């Protein structure tokens with residue numbers, strides 16, 4: 223495949239010892255990394271590998287992490303930039319875009335929307351970087367990264383070898399991938415290739431998205447443009463989710479549990495108003511709703527709080543320690559278990 227580079231790469235190796243990670247985790251924890259290295263290319267990463275010893279943690283934007291304390295090993299961060307567009311594709315309507323792992327996710331979404339390329343607009347404003355989109359299978363408003371990922375390029379942190387994973391090899395599921403399971407910590411993702419479309423197939427069925435959009439549609443038009451969808455998603459997110467620059471948080475703290483149909487029906491008898499989504503292996507129940515039912519929305523324990531507009535999000539009310547956040551997390555898990563007999567689990571990585 224030949225690629226046309228459409229914006230610049232940044233190539234700049236940076237290395238620090240006893241490095242403050244406060245600006246690299248959106249919870250705003252004041253923790254240090256014994257060694258911190260930011261690399262700007264695959265070659266720089268490969269050259270670094272023989273120097274790695276002890277524990278290694280590869281971070282992205284730090285928007286899905288809770289540090290329990292200082293990190294005594296090496297923290298790696300990719301600054302591989304660049305957006306490239308494939309020069310030949312089989313289908314006229316498709317555009318294959320290869321994006322550096324260090325590109326800020328929403329910068330890529332903004333780029334795609336501006337070029338009129340559909341596929342990622344529902345994932346507007348998700349914090350984090352392109353590499354993490356492929357690890358975490360980020361998702362929102364009815365779209366997941368796996369729906370648009372074609373392939374993932376990675377470097378083996380043990381041998382330095384490059385490997386290309388086709389989408390089908392990534393074992394994608396809800397907030398899950400091979401990079402979080404058997405290959406956890408083994409590979410650093412360097413590039414992700416996405417399939418976008420010149421004729422966007424809009425997905426507007428999630429929640430109140432269509433209703434919000436209909437209000438914004440210019441008179442006489444019934445089909446929203448990509449820019450309007452992006453704006454509606456940004457407005458919905460801004461109304462519900464706290465800005466980490468103002469109040470430390472890592473987005474949804476918990477995953478939404480999937481329960482069997484029988485279990486769902488038995489809970490529904492007591493809570494007929496419970497929201498739910500049918501999924502392949504059962505029924506998904508929004509953890510945020512259960513946490514709200516337990517009375518935790520807008521409440522706090524020490525300096526750790528539950529966001530008042532979305533109970534799935536735990537917030538640092540100012541100077542919270544990770545112990546305080548974890549205590550709140552554990553308390554909520556126990557109460558949800560007691561009330562609904564359902565186990566909920568953190569989505570955020572505890573390090």
Ligand code: EPU
Pocket residue numbers: 361362363364428429462463472473474475476477478497508509510511514519531532533534569
């Ligand atoms: N709900 C409540 N109370 C709450 C929160 C939610 O009753 O405090 C109810 C809502 O009324 C709605 C349902 O739960 O009926 C679902 O709520 P919402 O649409 O806000 O989505 P969510 O399931 O809570 C998930 C993702 C979000 C993503 C939204 C939209 C996970 C773990 N979270 O949240 O992703 O933005 O859907 O697609 O799947 C993230 O991963 O960090 C994240 C923000």
